[in-house]
Amino acid sequence: MISMTMLYAVVGVMFAGFAVLSALDRQNPRRLANAAFWGLMALSLLAGDRLGDFGNGLLVLGLAGIGGFNLLGKGRPATTSTTERETWSAKLGNRLFLPALIIPAVALVGTLAVAYTPLGTLGLFEPKRETYALLILGALLALHVLFAWLRPPASAPLQEGRRLVDSIGWALVLPQMLAALGAVFAAAGVGTVVGDTARAVIPDGSIFVTVLVYAFGMALFTMVMGNAFAAFPVLAAGIGVPLLIQQYHGSPAVIGAVGMLAGFCGTLLTPMAANFNLVPAALLDLKDRYGVIRAQVATAVPLLLFNTLLIYWVAFR
């Protein structure tokens, strides 16, 4: 069976490759910081389960120190020029899309096959993690096809991958750190305090105000935590269950499902949701780090109002 440990190992080897190539990159004045950063990521993926909790904690502090004090530089591995790319693009034509489609095609067909055909009964993949395994298989297959077809230099995938990973930089690790922050908040009892405080400020008897505090609280706490998953249990325990469901007899399905979606509106508005809002800004070379968030405000705010009203209209019929 393809286990998560094996998948982490494959990704870990990739980051180890980024680290080694970074260390050798004399063009980058900060090459050692880059090598250390991607090396720590590799260590986490390859040996995280053997480091122990405190060891992993020190590893994260190392990543945070390098990334947080802006020590990372940008490697500029040799790649093709714009003119060369235009020439290749004209020469290869639309066939160039085919290798790009291998990854989504393998992930899509594979996931469906595991779910709906006898293939799923063979136990090839760790349950619930099939798509991740298939994503990696798709990437490896796409690499094979590209090597057979275009014969790039052997180091090209890692060098080109390093070009992209350096353009993302520390933002790549932030989502995992936010998940860790959520765990510390939970251990410190932050959720209980927030829930109790929210309950204390809501005037008794007004369903509408309670719904408003619940939905906007979901969005706001999601913005702080960067993740609706962290906010949901807090607001459900603080307001959703005791007030909306138990006191006002609202529908648990609506309050649960739409409440989570109100949280998703908050995800669109916060830099804490780094993988959705900061990583693409880096990937697309935006000058404004918060450009993606700005583009989302006019969608997120009306949607939050819609979700708030939806709960009020349908949960208390």
Add this chain to the structure above:
Amino acid sequence: MNYWPLLGILLVVAGFALRWNPMLVVTAAALATGLLAGLDPVAVVSTFGKAFNDNRIIAVVWIVLPVIGLLERYGLQERATALIRSMQGATTGRLLALYLVYRQVTAAVGLMSTAGQAQTVRPLVAPMALAAAEQQWGPLDPAVAERVKSMAAATDNVGLFFGEDIFIAIGSIVLIQQTLAADGYTLAPFELAVWAIPSAVAACLIHGGRMLWLDRRLGGARR
């Protein structure tokens, strides 16, 4: 009750308002919150490290970077641009509205990881959206190009967030189920997933409408 840990939240908000480096903000907030709650330093670092390790699955999607980088080496972005130029009637807004629907529908049937910021937006969607805008309006002002790229990334996020909850096996549905089950409310995934549909439709109308409106704004920006 111990209110001191709330300073951690304040630290997060202040850190972002002052545009400090997010890595530092998150780390400082975690350490401060843990210590203010009375945990000993080793326990705080251990909690932080354990959760980081438990969430390594987030890092798996970066496996696509070498493939995307290699394809860019052979002109994938240039090809995406050329394809759009060859199409009649392709506009930035129509293209992004179409991508929104595609992303919502595939996410709704459980195919969240088949597209994304690294997999599709950088190599394909953003270059195509830029090409369509240039096709229609000529060379773009840098600020307008930045806006088009931001909209491409935003479209991916909106499509993903308001499509995936319709799929019953997604993590958020499981989390809602478990949270409410702890209080004695047993719900089937399907009962929750249907309530994601109205918001999905609203997201499609609001964001799709904004994308179609974007074409007019781009025209206005040129004149």
